[in-house]
Amino acid sequence: MPTVVPGILADQVKAVSNTALPASLATYAQMWAVGVKGPLYDIYFVETLGGPRTICFMKLYFRFVAGKSETWTSQQEMVGFATRWQADIQNKFNMKSLTTTSTGRIVGLEFHFGSGLYSWEPGDHWTIDVVKVPKGQFYTSNVEHAHGNIVGRTTLFSNDLGPITRQADNKSYRQRPAIHEFVHMIGLPDEYEEKCDADGMRADGFKCSGKPRDPRYVKDYPSVANLGERIRFDHLDAIRNWTKLVAPLSPVEKDRPSLKGITDALAFLKGAPGTDDKTPVMLAKLR
Numbered sequence: 001m002p003t004v005v006p007g008i009l010a011d012q013v014k015a016v017s018n019t020a021l022p023a024s025l026a027t028y029a030q031m032w033a034v035g036v037k038g039p040l041y042d043i044y045f046v047e048t049l050g051g052p053r054t055i056c057f058m059k060l061y062f063r064f065v066a067g068k069s070e071t072w073t074s075q076q077e078m079v080g081f082a083t084r085w086q087a088d089i090q091n092k093f094n095m096k097s098l099t100t101t102s103t104g105r106i107v108g109l110e111f112h113f114g115s116g117l118y119s120w121e122p123g124d125h126w127t128i129d130v131v132k133v134p135k136g137q138f139y140t141s142n143v144e145h146a147h148g149n150i151v152g153r154t155t156l157f158s159n160d161l162g163p164i165t166r167q168a169d170n171k172s173y174r175q176r177p178a179i180h181e182f183v184h185m186i187g188l189p190d191e192y193e194e195k196c197d198a199d200g201m202r203a204d205g206f207k208c209s210g211k212p213r214d215p216r217y218v219k220d221y222p223s224v225a226n227l228g229e230r231i232r233f234d235h236l237d238a239i240r241n242w243t244k245l246v247a248p249l250s251p252v253e254k255d256r257p258s259l260k261g262i263t264d265a266l267a268f269l270k271g272a273p274g275t276d277d278k279t280p281v282m283l284a285k286l287r
């Protein structure tokens with residue numbers, strides 16, 4: 001039996017995130033949690049009735065923007081896009097086994113979202129602008145991380161939930177742009193090689209970033225950070241490593257954490273742009 005710490009998870013999560021808790025988390029009541037607020041997402045390790053989970057929570061502000069020739073026609077259409085975006089991300093990135101704790105328990109990974117359609121709110125991690133474009137047209141979507149007081153911003157186009165086909169070395173790869181952009185929203189860089197002309201411009205009219213790609217992954221075309229949609233083990237290293245640091249804090253685990261482990265775990269994401277200065281709160285004390 002897991003050790004039950006008094007308090008409802010909904011309240012515990014509120015205490016650190018100051019954001020509305022997704023309805024799906026409310027059913028995890030009466031268990032243990034620890035969490036840290038971050039610029040890309042807030043991250044929690046929780047004990048649920050179904051076992052331990054790492055939860056990445058993003059608060060989003062969707063803005064639906066008219067394109068040159070198209071406008072969003074109804075609220076239903078906009079809500080439909082936001083709902084499908086969340087479901088597609090969860091279907092792709094949630095997993096039953098992110099890692100195992102030192103006592104051998106499997107930790108699942110879940111992404112959860114809170115979103116507002118019509119107003120920015122404190123605690124938002126991302127503004128997601130979705131530009132309406134004619135069916136079948138694709139443009140270069142992009143992700144800018146938070147800097148200073150500016151919240152992170154993702155630009156998508158209305159067709160970005162559908163796949164495009166990309167070619168490399170005489171093979172084709174299918175990728176939904178919204179799925180690819182999400183890897184940047186969790187902090188990963190592109191893996192593909194940027195093709196720049198003499199003026200430092202890409203074929204799509206954007207400036208080349210000039211950032212060298214990691215040569216190990218340049219030809220891993222099926223990868224989600226490259227031209228495909230495969231999630232590689234090391235794409236989740238940051239989340240997995242944090243999980244390994246905090247898991248021993250759980251009263252359900254037999255190991256007791258080292259001081260270094262706790263300090264590192266709670267310092268994760270701290271100091272990054274947009275992070276609260278507030279010391280992360282440890283939600284339940286060890287006995």
Ligand SMILES: [Zn+2]
Pocket residue numbers: 180181184189190
């Ligand atoms: Zn990219």
